[in-house]
Amino acid sequence: MAILGVIADDFTGATDIAGMLVKGGMRTIQTIGVPAKGTIPDDVDAVVVALKTRSIPAADAVAQSLDALKALQDAGCVRFFFKYCSTFDSTDAGNIGPVGDALLDALKAKQAIYCPAFPVNGRTTFFGHLFVGDLLLSDSHMKHHPLTPMTDASLVRVLARQTPHKVGLVALKQVQSGSAVLRAALDRLAADDVRHVVVDAVADTDLGIIGEAIGDDVLVTGGSGVALGLPAAYRRRGLLAHRAGAGALPKVEGACAVVAGSCSAATLGQIATFKGPHLALDTDAICRGEDVAGKALDWAKDKLGSGPILLSASDKPEKVKALQAKYGVEASSQAIEKTMAGLARGLVAAGVGRLVVAGGETSGAVVSALDVTALRIGPEIDPGVPWTASVGAKPILLALKSGNFGAPDFFTKAFDRP
Numbered sequence: 001m002a003i004l005g006v007i008a009d010d011f012t013g014a015t016d017i018a019g020m021l022v023k024g025g026m027r028t029i030q031t032i033g034v035p036a037k038g039t040i041p042d043d044v045d046a047v048v049v050a051l052k053t054r055s056i057p058a059a060d061a062v063a064q065s066l067d068a069l070k071a072l073q074d075a076g077c078v079r080f081f082f083k084y085c086s087t088f089d090s091t092d093a094g095n096i097g098p099v100g101d102a103l104l105d106a107l108k109a110k111q112a113i114y115c116p117a118f119p120v121n122g123r124t125t126f127f128g129h130l131f132v133g134d135l136l137l138s139d140s141h142m143k144h145h146p147l148t149p150m151t152d153a154s155l156v157r158v159l160a161r162q163t164p165h166k167v168g169l170v171a172l173k174q175v176q177s178g179s180a181v182l183r184a185a186l187d188r189l190a191a192d193d194v195r196h197v198v199v200d201a202v203a204d205t206d207l208g209i210i211g212e213a214i215g216d217d218v219l220v221t222g223g224s225g226v227a228l229g230l231p232a233a234y235r236r237r238g239l240l241a242h243r244a245g246a247g248a249l250p251k252v253e254g255a256c257a258v259v260a261g262s263c264s265a266a267t268l269g270q271i272a273t274f275k276g277p278h279l280a281l282d283t284d285a286i287c288r289g290e291d292v293a294g295k296a297l298d299w300a301k302d303k304l305g306s307g308p309i310l311l312s313a314s315d316k317p318e319k320v321k322a323l324q325a326k327y328g329v330e331a332s333s334q335a336i337e338k339t340m341a342g343l344a345r346g347l348v349a350a351g352v353g354r355l356v357v358a359g360g361e362t363s364g365a366v367v368s369a370l371d372v373t374a375l376r377i378g379p380e381i382d383p384g385v386p387w388t389a390s391v392g393a394k395p396i397l398l399a400l401k402s403g404n405f406g407a408p409d410f411f412t413k414a415f416d417r418p
């Protein structure tokens, strides 16, 4: 029976935390949207509900998150986690504060921590300030994000603009003094009605300390990093058994392909590094409404079976801006997502059994087109990106890669793994 229920605000973020839980020995399933009653299998320790609530109006994000909470409670979960981006993607209108408040109210809990740190991927927090690599969040690429530009690195300030309740901080020195000191600091803040607490972390050892300190908290919020310490903390509390082979996936035959719709610097680097057959799609023709997917599938069919192939819409920022100026942001991204979804469907029909998808929105479109309702989580390819298997009669293996994650050779090495 599942003990931990995770509510994730996007698809690739959901697989990111699911992979972290599997690494900690928790058998984990990810559902695409809120699962219907009675659909969660008994042989899992964690359920991650993948929502798409990061950039929608706060009231809708709250409503969907509460629906997910109810489904997770019905599935037997006793601990809950609200997963958002390791770069704290949100605006002054939400959605991190409003969803955090709503979950605390629903769970009748007094306090939650906020910890987006994910050191292995360069996200650290110090005195409540979020760093991306060696840059403050507000100096990083995130200042230009089209939907959630992050122009303030102080998470205490950012969160305070999203909630009417008190926001506090536990700084690194107290974290590194150990879980008992950290717990005492959190309790002191709770006694002072500080409901939301940003907690610093710069290394995995800090995340282990945090996990132990919050092992009894009914709600935890953060990036996937802070989930690193939770399985051990739950085991120490007798909530979770020791397991071997938590990330076992079914063996899937079939050809290998990558579809990339992310235009992030990391994805552009991975495309440049890829050595196999590559088709760069004509995105202007896609926006003009031409059947680009059909032609691309004809190209792909000849090449399937002798190593991975790559089909990409991705382009450099100037080119993306130009296309958006010509056709509109919404219309161009929708047209491209629809094409990538059609491509993925066609590739699977043509015999692809292992598919890497780059980009969160792109992954959402692909997973819907493939009628996937749930994913079993398997071994990690690179930090934040595990292989997954679709649940159903004819499973396929999917790796949903967050735009910013993965080493330059990701698109090749992914297929060496499962």
Ligand SMILES: Nc1ncnc2c1ncn2[C@@H]1O[C@H](COP(=O)(O)OP(=O)(O)OP(=O)(O)O)[C@@H](O)[C@H]1O
Pocket (backbone or CB within 6 Å): 012, 261, 262, 263, 264, 283, 313, 314, 315, 319, 320, 321, 323, 324, 332, 333, 334, 336, 337, 358, 359, 360, 361, 362, 363, 401, 402, 403, 404
């Ligand atoms: N050449 C292009 N020009 C304009 N838009 C594009 C182009 N290629 C892809 N897109 C669109 O850009 C968006 C990329 O978003 P997506 O979430 O897939 O990637 P990301 O933002 O890098 O990933 P993540 O959300 O995981 O960080 C999609 O809507 C996609 O259709």
Ligand SMILES: O=C(O)[C@@H](O)C(=O)CO
Pocket (backbone or CB within 6 Å): 010, 012, 013, 014, 016, 017, 084, 085, 086, 087, 223, 224, 360, 384, 402, 403
């Ligand atoms: O936390 C992250 O950076 C990722 O899991 C993510 O949320 C990608 O959108």
